[in-house]
Amino acid sequence: MRLKRTLATDYQPNKMDGSFIVLIAVLVLFVVSQLWAQSQVKGIETYPYTVDKTYDGFEVRTYAKANFIYVTMDAKTYAKGSSKGFRTLAGYIFGGNDRQQKIAMTSPVVMNMDSDVTMKFLVPAEYSMDQLPKPDNAEVRFATEKERTMAAITFGGFANDGTIKQHKDELFQLLAAAASNTRASGASWATIRPSRLVGRKNEVVVEVLR
Template sequence: MKIFLIISGVLLLAFVVVQLFAMNSQNDIETYPYKVEKKFKDFEIRSYEASLFTSVRLPSNNYKKMSSKGFSMLAGYIFGGNESNEKIAMTSPVSMSLEDSMTMMFLVPKKYNKEDLPNPNESNIEFKEEPEKKMAAISFGGWADDEKIQKYKEKLIAALEEEGIIYTNRFYFFGYNAPYEVFNRKNEIVIELPKDK
């Protein structure tokens, strides 16, 4: 019994240390830059800056099946799976387009231009320049899954229609936490809005 309590105590301490480290490291991660234009009850309108991403196209729109595969490919690239064996800083959020086939994207840190990035070892990885855009975003906590993504996509559509805001059909899922993070998990469904005339 005593050994069990000691092992449990050590495991609990390790868990707490990992969670504190994860929460603290979030403060140092570069994020997709935006400015809030207007807040509503359930969502907000944001203007995002033009940004560069590494991306990989996935063969299905099933979040559960595809998210781990896409993440491991892109993480492999930034952790040194490139012609220079160069490590590139992790950024936030991880973005997935919600289409018939998903595209997962990692924001490239601002210090890089497209020409500066080392070529990936994985041929499916591409560099994608996203223009500045206006988007509506709705947030939810916990771990994301296909049901939650669909639920908040529908909730965002209903909220936009209630406010009479015109939207496109380009939806994205944004995930802000590593899989091992338990506390303060943050996810978003965002949708592009038409460009101002």
């Protein structure tokens, strides 16, 4: 009996072992979720463009004519406008319309940072404007963007007001050094799905006058 008591007293579960197992499980789930997100991104329809010229630090592109859904918000910053804008537009494409019709997610998510903040989703090419269902939310509107020439600078991580301003200023400096004329306004384009944490890509884009 004394021996049995000694063995029972000496055995103590290693709490670190349990914590390590939980950590490994969390890491595995994270990796799997990001691989899934990456596979979903590859299948998303994107705003079509051709690269006209590549410079050191940026490139000039011609974007094709395309249709968008958009919402304009009384916000002065990316931080205040991005969350509300995404919820509003996502509500529409996830069935918030008169047909309760779901519309595929596309890329990029466009944020125009002018006097107000406007967020846009590209309309899949399979839909013409008159084929789109009527939104339940009157703030959701439709627009056609003409073909246009844009300069784009790319950066990783999570976009915020500071990184947008930093890369917008850098892009204008690069354009000035390349002897290009540009319009004063710029737009931040988040070019991946929000569920993806690894390998995110953002762009600041401005229209080029020729």
